[in-house]
Amino acid sequence: MNGEQMEFGFMKEEHQAQVAAKQKLIEANTPRVELIHFTGKDTPDETWAAANLLIFTKSTRLNLSPGLFDEIRNWPEEKKLEELEYMANTLPSSWEFIDYVFLVTGVSRAYTHQQVRTRTGSYAQQAMRIVDASDFKYVYTKRDLEHDDRRAIIDKCVGKIREIYTELLSMGHLAEDARGILPTNVATNIVCKFNMRAFVDLAKKRLGGRSQNEYREVMTQMVSAVLAVHPWMEKFIYGDAGRDYFTDIETFAEEQFGDDLATKAKLLKIVHKMRKEGK
Numbered sequence: 001m002n003g004e005q006m007e008f009g010f011m012k013e014e015h016q017a018q019v020a021a022k023q024k025l026i027e028a029n030t031p032r033v034e035l036i037h038f039t040g041k042d043t044p045d046e047t048w049a050a051a052n053l054l055i056f057t058k059s060t061r062l063n064l065s066p067g068l069f070d071e072i073r074n075w076p077e078e079k080k081l082e083e084l085e086y087m088a089n090t091l092p093s094s095w096e097f098i099d100y101v102f103l104v105t106g107v108s109r110a111y112t113h114q115q116v117r118t119r120t121g122s123y124a125q126q127a128m129r130i131v132d133a134s135d136f137k138y139v140y141t142k143r144d145l146e147h148d149d150r151r152a153i154i155d156k157c158v159g160k161i162r163e164i165y166t167e168l169l170s171m172g173h174l175a176e177d178a179r180g181i182l183p184t185n186v187a188t189n190i191v192c193k194f195n196m197r198a199f200v201d202l203a204k205k206r207l208g209g210r211s212q213n214e215y216r217e218v219m220t221q222m223v224s225a226v227l228a229v230h231p232w233m234e235k236f237i238y239g240d241a242g243r244d245y246f247t248d249i250e251t252f253a254e255e256q257f258g259d260d261l262a263t264k265a266k267l268l269k270i271v272h273k274m275r276k277e278g279k
Helices: 003-028 046-059 067-073 077-089 093-097 110-116 144-148 148-172 174-182 196-206 211-227 231-238 247-257 261-277
Strands: 030-037 097-108 121-123 187-195
Touching: 003 144, 030 211, 046 067, 046 093, 046 196, 046 211, 046 231, 077 144, 093 187, 093 196, 097 110, 097 196, 110 121, 110 211, 144 148, 148 174, 174 261, 187 196, 196 211, 196 231, 211 231
Parallel strands: none
Antiparallel strands: 030 097, 097 187, 121 187
């Protein structure tokens, strides 16, 4: 092997190492969502238990007979799917009988600040008031990961914040006071519970390109987790349009307008309205 070949081999290995390091960084900054509980979990028929209850609570408006629930449980799947398709386009009050509980880990407090504004949900989140957060993890945004030079500046800032935070604690400063200087993108974990009505509304609002990437990624994982156990939920979330109907338009908006949020928002606002209406 001559010198040029050795140099090429070294450069190739270095490039592969850089690619692997970048991939590892992306994975470390990708949120994780787990559906830890849902209506019907651990029952003999997890797929249909919630659907049976949903159909039952809707049917009681016209027919509240003692044996109605058992009757619905024995319906063939085709009849249940027909009823659910009808319910997806009618009054959603009965949807509130169905619950989903998620464990969301490795997300930023910037995301959770937005998430908890959905007041129809219930939440339990890691606290920084008492706990020493000196070893906090910073969550990079998608754009942070695309620019090494900008990320280097962020790292410098985060390092200084960590240094000062630790110094404050060593001086006897309480964690509940010192936490005020920590970054908004400090990593956290949160448990979220939504009834089906709240979840469907949230999905229609947050799956589109108008949401920041982290929120959209969490919502995408939540929907995937729900559809894995309750595939019949697709009609409620996406309507007649289907899951990927708006993807091409939103991808086009991102490619054409990128960081020009004002211009991109004009197009995505139209798509957002269509997504909510399921058309």
